[in-house]
Amino acid sequence: MTCVFVVLHYLSFEMTMECVDALIKLYVETHKIKIIIVDNGSLNGSGEQLLKQYEKNSACEVILNEENVGFANGNNIGYAYAKKMYSPDYIVVMNNDVIIKDKEFVNKIEKIYQETPFYIMGPDIVNKEGKHQSPMSIHGYTRTQIEGIINVRSRRLKHYMLFYTKKWCRCRISECLKRKRVRVDQSLWKTQHEYPVIHGACIIFSHKYIKKEEYAFDRRTFLYFEEDILQYLCKKKGYLLLYSPELQVFHMEDVSTNMAFRSNYKKMKMKYKHLIDSASVMLNIMEEFENGTNERQGRGR
Secondary structure, eight states: OOEEEEEEEOSOHHHHHHHHHHHHHHHTTTSOEEEEEEEOOOTTSHHHHHHHHTTTOTTEEEEEOSSOOHHHHHHHHHHHHHHHHHOOSEEEEEETTEEOOOTTHHHHHHHHHHHSOOSEEEEEEEETTSOBOOOSBSSOOOHHHHHHHHHHHHHHHHTHHHHHTSHHHHHHHHHHHTSOSSOOOTTGGGSOEESOBOOTTEEEEEHHHHHHOSOSSOTTOSSSOHHHHHHHHHHHHTOOEEEEEEEEEEEOOSHHHHHHOOSHHHHHHHHHHHHHHHHHHHHHHHHHHHHTOOTTTTSOO
16 A cells, blocks of 8 residues: 655745654654655745755655645645656645644555545544644535625725724734634534545545546635535545544644735735635536536546
């Protein structure tokens, strides 16, 4: 069994080292694994640092992107490389701020697959506060909900500068940034679910998915809605999407984003823009399937 970990890196050298070193310590000697680090166009030289750090480690490879191509395509580059070079049984796509501590993690993936042959699986994801972040929802968004998200966020983005200049609004934005993007029902994580919306910080793709799909995520998004689009497409294509509490990882949350955006103004404006763009992609996909015009329906992307 071959398992490849794809770690998406951006700016935070120390965080990525902690993530990768944990994998090396747990699995390199006992499992047939590879670690693909994808530097997503970091401008602080941290990608080159990682290349030097792991150049003598045969289990690790570092890919340097010339620019930041976003969450979906950054991961897609690592996924496509792993598929081409290693024909793995499993590809674990994970953020650089995710830490795996369970030395049986890889064995558990195989065990769960033998019991329930999944295409995609999400683990229990625990943040620094001890909250469980996955599954984010048992049911995906409806078309009406997506349209509402686009309309509300578009209005806010249009008048964002005006609102942000108000002191009371700046305080409210600061408070909003401290909250989680999605409020997760804390009872959901305890049991296995089929076709939930799983958190994108760590996603496991089995060889069933790898053989059919050229990329992990839809290439049209930069940030946000990747998990929602994945859940929608899996249901339409009949790809079993599974959440299992038997697997657990720890998520340090937003380390790279916080480094990239020091000001709340820029961070929230970026969030609104990409939410609108990605929600529009999801709406287009829904319309294509509803109209029967999606040529990828039931086939690889």
